[in-house]
Amino acid sequence: MKGNSEALGLLKTVAGKKGLLVTASIFTTLSSLLQVVPFAAVYRIIEELLLHARDIGGINKNLIVQCGIIALLSLLGSLITLYIGGMCSHIAAFNILYELRVRLSDHVAKVPMGYHTRTATGELKKIIETSVEKIEKFIAHQLPDLVTAVIVPLLLLGYLFWLDWVMALVLLLPIGAGFWLQARVFGSEGGQKAYREFQYAVEEMNATGVEYVRGMPAVKVFGIAADSFLTFRDAVTRYRDISLRITNLCKISYSLFFVIIGSLFVFAVPAGILLASGEAGSQSFAVTMILFLLISPSLSAPLLKLLYLGGGMREIVEGNKRIEAVFAEKPVSEPESPRLPSGYDIAFEDVxxxxEPEDSMNYKQILSGISFxxxxxxxxxxxxxxxxxxxxxxxxxxxFWDVQQGRIIIGGVPVQEMGTEKLMDTVSFVFQDVHLFYDTIEENIRMGNTRATKEEVIAAAQTACCHEFIGRLESGYDTRIGEGGTYLSGGEAQRVAIARALLKNAPILVLDEATAYADAENERKIQRGLAELxxxxxxxxxxxxxxxxxxAExxxxxxxxxxxxxxxxxxLRAHKGLYEQMWQSHIAAAKWRLGEETKG
Ligand SMILES: Nc1ncnc2c1ncn2[C@@H]1O[C@H](COP(=O)(O)OP(=O)(O)OP(=O)(O)O)[C@@H](O)[C@H]1O
Incomplete structure (x- = not known):
């Protein structure tokens, strides 16, 4: 049942481009059919040659030329139809890829933040990049290959059965044995489990690898060598172990399959000799024998391809499972008819x-009865x-998360009933850790309001005290963050975030005050920007x-x-509680800083 639903998921993914895919399959099948025609032509030529072996002059030259032309035209036709099929499958594949990536990116932006905290960045990156890429590989290349790899051997075998069913049966036996050996390993519980573990090991290595690279500053500061970066090293070790286990598991069946299928003609020879002894001198048998020897290698090639395609199929079924799992993640709920707030008061009511859910091992109550x-x-x-x-x-x-108890209300409307779009339009957020995208400074500011003109972007940058430092950069507002070593200091990035928020001009502002950028000049500029904001x-x-x-009020x-x-x-100071203690520490720290500065 589970396998079926995975296959269904895969079909759903490709169903959108049914027309193109059907066309691709028809042309690829046509190409496969045309590939068999030259064999029939060769058969007729050999037959004619043998028929007139003692009387060369009697050979029907026209027939031979006709057969040769038919064989050539078929090959040409096979190439053209393969090209058309390939084009259709590639166009379908890249469109499916595009749609899938857009749908996935839209979806991950709509799921609650909890999903992102649980899911490693590397894992999600692998799903959006690699798993989706594999679907392209499947549709554009493997699907046509699969059609050819199934249809060509079937046609050839059918043809061989028609020529001589006993010899064809002798060929069919080793083919059956080869596939049975494969199915025994990969169809078994152990084989499937090993393959699943392999997929997880690849994913884990990917995820921990990304974390390792992202954590490079800590790795350097604390002198953690690659070898001692335990999670990453463990993931690499697990990958090696499972790869070796799979190699061990399939080494015999794989080698036997390769040897048996790769040398089918070896089976045709003794069978032919055995059968020929009963019909010695039969000319038509000699033709059949030659044809069997000719066709056997052509039969091997697509069958061997099937082996590789089988591995590819398993990979994309696994990849598709992961894509499905992302889609199965429920997005933040949206109201059927969003309500507009009547003002911009915020009320937390007994939140x-x-x-984590209550039944989780990591459950911990974070907020209790918050009202303000x-x-x-x-x-x-x-x-x-x-x-x-x-x-x-x-x-x-x-x-980012939904509350488990109580309500959060903006202008009389609970946030769940506002709809995400309206909520995001209503609230601006200036985070402590500003994330700047790999884009120009202008576009990074414009993210606050994509419709803003260049003049509006510059005006926001001026108010947020960014204009000056942007002007000093070689390409000004067109400077790409992260390119050519252009990175902004923490304070500068914070001011870009303020410019973004100014441009957005939302009626509610959430500020996570930066603690790190305390140098007086930066601080003064940030405060000036904030005062406007x-x-x-x-x-x-x-x-x-x-x-x-x-x-503050x-x-x-x-x-x-x-x-x-x-x-x-x-x-609060008069209350002489925690706030007063915090205030006293703040004063002491400020005095200490002032002392340090005057000393310096
Ligand atoms: N994504 C998360 N998943 C699970 N627990 C979290 C998550 N984010 C924060 N916490 C936990 O929630 C508690 C409150 O954290 P929060 O960041 O809200 O505190 P804070 O008062 O803002 O702290 P700080 O002043 O250090 O920023 C902490 O125990 C923290 O470990």
């Missing part, structure tokens, strides 16, 4: 949340110890430096998933 209102046009700051749940609160507003918006800021949020202290204190800066 509780855990990243962030008013439109005001700044609400989230402060508190590391790991308290501040970023989690912010990401729930964007529906927050004007008139509902601002939810995750603050690490309390000085930046002193003026509301400060929420989040500790161990709960709001433990709330109020303005003055109210």
């Amino acid at each position: 509780s949340f855990a990243y 209102t962030a008013r439109a046009g005001e700044m609400t700051a989230l402060v508190g110890p590391s790991g308290g749940g501040k970023s989690t609160i912010a990401s729930l507003l964007l529906r 927050v004007k008139g918006k509902t601002v939810l800021i995750i603050a690490h430096r309390l000085s930046t949020i002193q003026g 509301q400060i929420l202290v989040v500790k161990q998933g709960q709001i433990t204190e709330r109020g303005t800066h003055e109210e």
